[in-house]
Amino acid sequence: MKIIIINSSPRQNGNTAMMCEAFRQGAMTATPSPEINTIHLNDLNFKGCQSCFACKLKGSARYGKCSLRDDLTPVLEAINDSDCIVLASPIYLMDLNSSAKAFLERLCFSLGSYETGYRSLAPKNIVVVTIYTMNTAEPLSPTSAMDNADAFLSHIFSKTHRLCAYDTYQFADYSKYVIEVFDEAQKSKRRARQFPQELKKAHALGAKIANRPLPDACLLRHRIGDNA
Numbered sequence: 001m002k003i004i005i006i007n008s009s010p011r012q013n014g015n016t017a018m019m020c021e022a023f024r025q026g027a028m029t030a031t032p033s034p035e036i037n038t039i040h041l042n043d044l045n046f047k048g049c050q051s052c053f054a055c056k057l058k059g060s061a062r063y064g065k066c067s068l069r070d071d072l073t074p075v076l077e078a079i080n081d082s083d084c085i086v087l088a089s090p091i092y093l094m095d096l097n098s099s100a101k102a103f104l105e106r107l108c109f110s111l112g113s114y115e116t117g118y119r120s121l122a123p124k125n126i127v128v129v130t131i132y133t134m135n136t137a138e139p140l141s142p143t144s145a146m147d148n149a150d151a152f153l154s155h156i157f158s159k160t161h162r163l164c165a166y167d168t169y170q171f172a173d174y175s176k177y178v179i180e181v182f183d184e185a186q187k188s189k190r191r192a193r194q195f196p197q198e199l200k201k202a203h204a205l206g207a208k209i210a211n212r213p214l215p216d217a218c219l220l221r222h223r224i225g226d227n228a
Contacts, residue, residue, distance in 0.1 A: 001027075001030070001034040001035070001083045001084065001210055002034065002035045002081065002082045002083050002084070003024075003027055003034050003035070003036045003037070003082065003083065003084045003085070003086065003209075003210065004036075004037050004038075004039065004075070004078060004079055004082045004084070004085045004086070005023065005024060005036065005037070005038040005039065005085075005086040005088065006039050006041060006075070006085065006086060006087045006088065006100075006103060007020050007038060007039065007040050007041065008041045008087070008088065008089045008090070008096070008097055008099040008100035008103060009042070009089070009097070009133075010099075012040055012042075014090070014133075015090070015133040015165055015168045015169070015195075016088045016089065016090050016131065016133045016165075017088075018199060019088060019131045019133060019163065019165055019198065019199065019202045020038060020086065020088050020131065020202075022199040022200070022202035022203045022206070023086060023129065023131070023163075023202040023203065023205060023206035024036055024038065024206060025203055025206065026202065026203035026204060026205065026206025026207035026208075026210070027206035027207065027209065027210035028206075028210070029206075029207045029210070029211065030207070030210035030211045031211075034083075034084075034210045037078070039075055041099040041100070041103060042099060044070075044071035044072055044075070045070060045071045046068075046070045046071050046072035046102065046103075046106070047068065047070065047102065048101065048102030048105040048106065049066075049102075049105035049106055049109050050068060052067065052068075054066075054067035055067060055109065055110035056113075056114060063121075064110060064111060064113065064121035065110055066106050066107075066109075068106065072103065072106055076106060076107060076110075079107065079126070080122070080123050082126060083126060083127060084126060084127040084128070084129065084209055084210075085126055085127075085128055085129070085157070086129040086130075086131060087100065087103070087104075087128070087129070087130050087131070087149075087153070088130075088131035088132075088133075089130075089131070089132055089133075089149075090132075090133050090134065091132055091133065091134035091135075091136070091141070091142060091145070094142040094145060095142060095145040096132075096145060096146075096149055104149060104152065104153075107156070108152045108153065108156050112152070112155065112156055118155070120156050122156050122157055125157055126157040126158060127157075127158060127161075127209055128153045128154070128157045128158055128159075128160045128161070129160065129161045129162075129163065129209070130146070130149065130150055130153065130160050130161070130162050130163070131162075131163045131164075131165075131202065132146055132162070132163070132164045132165070133164070133165040133168050134164070134165070134166060134167075134168065135167065135168055135170055135182075136166065136167065137166055137167045138164070138166045138167075141166060146162065146164075150162060161205060161209070163198070163201055163202050163205060164198070165195065165198040166194075166198075167187070167190050167194070168191070168195070169187050169188065169190075169191040169195070170187075174187075
């Protein structure tokens with residue numbers, strides 16, 4: 001099994017990265033061990049969709065493929081050959097962060113056709129996991145933003161498996177920052193109690209996905225006639 005983990009957070013050791021690592025460690029319990037590649041979008045030089053529509057041209061060799069050439073190009077190509085992709089994003093301004101949005105534009109628009117039924121052009125039904133981390137509590141979480149991202153990924157590949165970490169601990173030392181609307185003691189207590197459980201869920205999902213045999217969902221689409 002080939003797994004690609006996409007971490008869109010600018011912090012490589014923050015909450016989002018920790019959730020990704022927990023998933024990776026869970027997946028590595030599989031026998032044989034899967035091939036896992038973790039990509040930090042913040043390390044890449046890339047843009048979002050430029051609305052060139054080259055991926056929609058009739059008779060083009062690039063039909064269904066993003067024609068922009070930058071650091072994201074090999075990542076998009078590798079995804080088509082993967083069995084599972086994990087998109088992990090922190091929530092900024094009640095939405096996925098800008099790197100995750102730019103990545104989704106490039107990935108989903110090129111593989112989402114304007115053919116009848118908006119047929120997916122993905123070569124196979126890849127397993128998709130989404131991970132969202134946020135400073136807000138669950139009742140205030142931006143479910144519409146997460147639902148929107150998951151809907152596009154589900155249409156292109158397969159129904160997503162979602163993991164969330166809520167009410168995260170943002171600062172190593174709260175005393176250094178002007179923070180009047182959050183109670184550090186409550187944040188710390190919540191992190192000690194709940195974040196390990198969220199990491200455990202990520203680990204368990206990684207193990208579950210990587211330990212199962214490659215399912216029919218990973219067969220080539222034209223072999224199963226899937227135009228969803």
